[in-house]
Amino acid sequence: METAVKLFFSSPKFAVAxxxxxxxxxxxxxxxxxHTHGLPVTPINPTSSEISLPSEAYSTVASPSALENPSQTALSVITPPNVTRKILEEAKSVGIQAVWLQPGSFDEEDLEYAKANFKAAVGGPGGRGGEGWCVLVDGESALKAVKRDWKSQKL
Structure with a gap:
């Protein structure tokens, strides 16, 4: 799973379904x-045109197919399990390569679908938290590991 996490954070863009x-x-x-980590992110929300954080407002897109460069975007999925499969199928159809399924957003079939259909699929048991791989819990150390790899490759 650590390899999938590194591949996920190697993407140049991110989206949050x-x-x-x-x-x-x-x-x-x-x-x-x-946002706090300075990563280029696009929120996906079909019912809202904008999401405001304290220091910035982000325009939303309605679905993965509306992303500007989906093949260059890693997708965090935080939807109810009954919506997740549709999101994953659409993400695959537009060329998204990496997905992160947050705890509570998927069932076992969704996780298996993600592992079979994406270059990198993060989710399920593991990580530092008790509920499985979570961007909020595991993202910091994963992002640091990717940055270390980038620095070592540039030397």
Whole structure:
């Protein structure tokens, strides 16, 4: 799974399916995490045109197919399990290479689908938290590992 995590964070762009304006929801918190870490992120929310963080407002797109460069975008999925498969199928159809399924966003079939259809699929048991791989818990160390790899390759 560590290899998938590194591949995920090697993407030049990121998107959050299930991004929310509600500050108590994980969709908001994960979007804010990408923003705080200076990563280029696009929120995906079919019912809202904009999501505002304290220091920036982000225009949303309605679905993965509306992303500017989906093949260059890693996708965090924070949707209810009954929506996740549709998001994954659309992500695959537009060329997204890496997905991160947040805890609670998928069932076992969705995880297997992601592992079979994407170059990198993060999710399920593991990570540092007790609920499985989570951007909010595991993202920091993974991002640092990718940056170390970039620096060593540039030497």
């Amino acid at each position: 299930g991004a929310s304006q509600n500050t108590s929801k994980f969709g908001y918190r994960v979007l804010a995490w990408y």
